[in-house]
Amino acid sequence: MTDNAPSLSVRNLTKTFGDKTVVSDLAFDLHPGEVLALVGENGAGKSTTKNMLCGLLLPTSGQISVAGQPVERVSPTGHGISAVHQELSLFGSLSVAENICISDLPGSAARVKWDQAEQIAREQIDFLGIEIDPRALIETLGAGKQQVVEIAKALLHADRVLILDEPTTSLTAVEREKLFAIIDKLKAGGLSIIFISHFMEEIYRVCDSFVVLRDGKQVGQGKLADVSQRTLEEMMVGRTLEDARVALGSPSQSPALEVRGLTSPDFHDVNLTVHRGEILGIAGLMGAGRTELAEAIFGLRHATGDVLIDGKPVARNVTAMKANGLCYVTEDRRTNGLFLNRPVRENLSAAAIAKYVRRAMRGIGFRGEKAKSAEMVDEMNIAIPHIENHVSDLSGGNQQKVLLGRWLSMEPEILIFDEPTKGVDIGAKFDIHEAIAELARSGKTVLIVSSDLPELLHITHRLLVMRKGRIVGEVQRENYDSVAIISMAASSGEEVSNVA
């Protein structure tokens, strides 16, 4: 290994799932002590790239070289590359020492040397400069300390490259600063780091260089010092917003959905009003309580407070909400939304099934179900050979359209969307945005929760920003500014410390 060989070098890296190319032709070098920002929108291919680099996925084609040596398949423990995943890979009821050392326990298989393991864990934790008892169980630690344990665990094998995937989302400001100090320290020690984050301020704080992914393609790379945040964001989003502007109608002044003093363990005293024909967005970081809020409004979650539809209080349970024309399109379509191994037809008609049954009183079966479903397939532009195809055969975007179509066939007045375009391709995204805008233009009321800020800026009339369970700001469309909104969502001004 020569001194100037990059720790990691990637050429023509490509991954396809079936006929869908998720990542294509990636090429970059990472030098010792360099911190590289891997940025891109949700679904741009960052996770797939990460998984190929740390050995969880085998690339379809292309080459990965570690310290100048081409590598056939990256071994999770053998090549000095480790990843800290956004969802931590820790074991809750195991101790800190067990977690850190688990992939390389000292001693033999038949006799693990726990005193040595504790020693190793203690050294790792001390090196990172955080106080943690190696004997403590993971489930008793707060999010910040768990993150540190995960890093310590990864560092046991990462002597060349450490990949950090959204490491700060569950951290308080203080913990975040500690993490940055750790990154600086590792960098000074010659470790290369790939830093995946949505937060521009963090990227500029810790990274030297960047690679931008968009729809699986590498659309930019270079030194961070040479680009402005605006340029970087535009590279991520690609099409400047003018490319695909949706026509937003003008909302009326009559409130359709009102939330008064809604409180639960996940959010506090939430008040909001959505008017007829309006699209209201709720922005915020992961863990801010947005999904919980949306679910509580629909009656899926316990909370105190009132929900009013057309000025009248409505009992917060799903039956009453549906009867009053409110529906909720879930974030997690695969587990909570769709019946994957049933035909598209049944999935489309499920919410409004009562309508078809009533019409079929004299006969058996569901009259009109087929015709209506077929109509919806056309309307939503769902690409399937036949409405009897199973939903599991569809792509993410088409699945999402089916879910949306199901609720539309109920002819709702108010729609709550949670991450409406999560994991869908760009074409489907436009279709879904257009469908949502059309709903509002025709006088429906829409509330959207999304982590995808450009999306919210794109299709909403008004934005509420949530942080740690509270609404902390309201922005009108004419004042939209992504940087200001992100800083509002992430600001640490009056942080409540929750380090366990």
Added chain:
Amino acid sequence: MSRNTIRTLISRQKWIAVVLATIVLAAVLSLASPVFLTLSNFQAILVQSSVTAIMAVGMTFIILTAGIDISVGAILFLTSALFAQLMLDTENYLIAFVVTIVCATGLGALNGWLVVYFRVSPLITTLATYSIYRGAAIHLTGAQNIPVPREMGFLGNGRILGVPVPILIMATIVIIGVYMLSRTRLGVYARAIGNSERSAKETNLPVGRVTIAVYAFSGLVTGIAALILLARVGGLQSGIGIGIEFTVIAAVILGGTKLTGGSGTVIGSVIGAVFLVLIDNGLNLMNASPYIYDVVRGSVLLAAVAIDRYSAMRRHSALEAQKAARMA
């Protein structure tokens, strides 16, 4: 010790609960019957628990990985049949012992392999092998009762230095089990996999091999239990092992091992097994109808999981309240 300390202790170390319950039950029984507190009765209870306790050691590892093996009773029966038949045919102890133990391990390993390979729920997989193993045993022996040689009785009723042999074997296996769980990679990996299979895969742990190994280990100890059982009852009977999977799984769950995997202890399971024998013992002292035994056992298990659920819910709502308080 205040009530609160006991409560925290129990919530951290769940097996303490079954220890306390066992002590209370033993105290009640000793008041009810003067013979209860004698050494011989104490030994009799341990001997009676030995078969289920040994099997519970193996089952603990399986449940720790979030698995389950319904077929242990059938493995017990099939290995008993195999041993009895081999003794009948060869009259060679060495061959019979070795073949029996190897087959028991192999049957367990087959369960593990099927679970890993077909990725079907272990409940269904082992329900199927339960039927296969039991049927194979009946086929093998022609549903005959086969006596085993008299000197086999040593394993069931013999003593070494005054201690009954089944207790010695049980103690050995318990010690091995405790050691394996706390000191070997297999033990740590088993707990880790039960905690989060996703994390285990991301950490590159040998999930498949560990799964097969824990089922194989359970098969192995079930084979040993089969030898003790044969020795105690004097030969193969068609009723061997029927319903024992209930007792074994109940012992593990009573002992504080989470059915969803990840945490539990070998000691807890063993005490759970002793506790279940104590209940029988108590019902016996009360001259209860034999038909009521199953009702009581089932109710105890139900009560144990209900109490556990209830305390978990209370802990959860306490956490939620803390979270809400932090936010307000």
